[in-house]
Amino acid sequence: MQTTILALSFFLMAVIAWAFISAARAAGSGSVATNTESRRKWLIVGLAVVGVVVTALSLRPWPLAVAATSAVVNVSGAQWYWEIDKDKVPLGQPVAFNIHTIDVNHGFGVMDESGRLLFQVQAMPGYVNQVEYTFNTPGAYHVVCLEFCGVGHHDMATDFTVASK
Amino acid sequence: MTAIVEARGAAAIAPQAGAVKLTMLLAGAVILLMMIFGLTMRAAQGGLIELDPTLFYQIMTAHGAGMVGAAGLTGATILWYFTGRYVELLAGVYWAFLGLFLLGVVLILGATFIGGYAGAWTFLFPLPAISGGLWTPGAAIVFLLGYVSIGVGFLLLHLEVGRKLIAAYGGIGGALAWPVAFGNGRPEDAAPPAVVAAMASTIFNTLGIVVGAAVLVASIVNLAFPAFTVDALLAKNMIFFFGHVFINASIYMAVIAVYEIVPEYTGKPWKTTRMFAIAWTVVLLFVLAVYPHHLMQDWAMPGWAVVMGQVVSYFSAIPLIAVTAFSLLVYLRGAKSMRWDLASALLVLGVAGWTAGSVPAVLDGMIVVNKVMHNTQWVPGHFHTYLLLGEVAMAFGFMAWLGRRGDDSLSGLPGASFWTYAAGGTGFVAMFLISGAMSIPRRWAVHLPQWHLQAQIASAFAALIILAAAAFVLRYVVRLGKS
DSSP: OHHHHHHHHHHHHHHHHHHHHHHHHHTTSOOOOSSHHHHHHHHHHHHHHHHHHHHHHHHSSOTTOOOTTSEEEEEEEETTEEEESOSEEOSSSEEEEEEEESSSOEEEEEEOTTOOEEEEEEEOTTOOEEEEEEOOSOEEEEEEEOSOOSTTGGGOOEEEEEOOO | OHHHHHHHHHHOSSTTHHHHHHHHHHHHHHHHHHHHHHHHHHHHHTTSSOOOHHHHHHHHHHHHHHHHHHHHHHHHHHHHHHHTTTSOOOHHHHHHHHHHHHHHHHHHHHHHHTTOOOSOTTOOTTGGGOOTTSSOHHHHHHHHHHHHHHHHHHHHHHHHHHHHHHHHTTSHHHHTTHHHHHSSOOGGGSOOHHHHHHHHHHHHHHHHHHHHHHHHHHHHHHHHOTTSOOOHHHHHHHHHHHHHHHHHHHHHHHTHHHHHHHHHHHSOOOOOOHHHHHHHHHHHHHHHHOGGGGOTTOTTSOHHHHHHHHHHHHHHHHIIIIIIIHHHHHHHHHOSOOOOOHHHHHHHHHHHHHHHHHHHHHHHTSHHHHHHHTTBTHHHHHHHHHIIIIIHHHHHHHHHHHTOOTTOOSSHHHHHHHHHHHHHHHHHHHHHHHHHHTTOBSSOSSOOGGGHHHHHHHHHHHHHHHHHHHHHHHHHHHHHHHO
16 A cells, blocks of 8 residues: 555645646746636535545545454553563454553554554553454564654564464 | 724834844754754664664754744744734734743753753653653653743734734634625725735634643643643643644745735735635634544544544645645736746745645545554655745745845856755655655664665755755845845
């Protein structure tokens, strides 16, 4: 997903840059714009329609859903370490992570072996946050902290294994 | 209307020019220093220099607070200067604002580099009180009092601007051009664009600062009396509401410079239209409602709130793209004349950077994307786009305009510094975005070796930005010295 988002972002940003450069080059020509307000209204309508469609598609299924039947892994964060109550996490089935912290806010981020971030959720004092993920590849996964939590923030890491079936 | 005309006669054209010029000089110096801090951090992340993590996080804290503060300072100064063209403002209020701001800067820098406070500019509860032994509660209190001082100054400034605009334009609705937006009012009778923007910014920034003050005071009490605690989710909501509103207000205040200055280069006035007035009322509501997009990874947040964050985040871009940016593009194309110099070029760049920055920001505001991009370097990527290439570009444009001469052009050193800034800024933010897409976390003092190259390239672009920004500030100093 990350590469797609980057490409889409650069493309749209380049379109915006091109629009500004074109207008800057044409500035002072006194070109008479036709149907300006009509074009503006269509731009607004177009952006609104895209927004509604993208919003609907991106929220179904609900991205923050956690199924009741999932395997459960409890995670505790503290300055500056993680504790996970399971050494091995099951493969091919939804796993619910229950995340809490005993001191400040932390960010529970899980990366695969290539270093790609798969998901994250915040650990917050006084709350247990949940996140669900299905691992489809066995191997070692790396946990990092993604919410600044003090001088050891970058060292707050651990690993867990997703077992083969 | 009489009050407005009288005020124009009494205070118009260059209200408090001396104080404003001094402020922009101070702001330029702060921005340059913070840019050097930024380069230092990227160089450390790239393995180019050795930096102890303790010092790295102190620098990071100062950089965040300093840049947000400088954005707010320059935005508010632009607001004050141009609002003064339409209503007579009390000069003493501005001096109080500036004095409180400078007091805040001293407290923040002292708390950070003497007291060792390194809890980030976001002071996320309860981190200021749980430092792992690196700083004392006293240092954290001094840091937060610095914010309080700056916030009080902003409140004074906004209250003065707000009360004068309300009195002169027949209420909040009049200053927001509601008769044109939602009634039968004629555009030629409406409040000018600068007034509409000043009124809207004053409303949402005041609300943001009041909420910020509440959570600051709660945090200070917690530091002084640890038995007093705050709900972490409530504190997080309040902090991000305040932070989001404040930084957005900085940009929305700075764009007033575009409305007021660019017409001097084209000879064509920027007018309040029905669409413009509606857009600013929509902006007023959206700026206040969008902050939950910062809390999408807080599962304890109500589902409706994060959905609201996603929806409002996307729809916030529509007034920016379809009204502010679209209007500027049509305006430039339709102008019969246009003179490019450092000021006009930076102001247009500012709107372009702001608009472009909305793209990665909106994408990060989607829950499914946020889950894999948030708190990676994607986040500084998008906010540096609309700050470095947006608000700060507009602030430098305003600074260049304050020191302008009639025969200025974009050739020679001004042109070279402008293109260096634009190219350096583009490369710098692109490296953040690429790094974010590669899942490199933000706010890490130490980077893995496989991430060094990205930070090294970013450091080179940062050096270009600093060179250009130094040229902007030095040119301004020379112009001030000669004037």
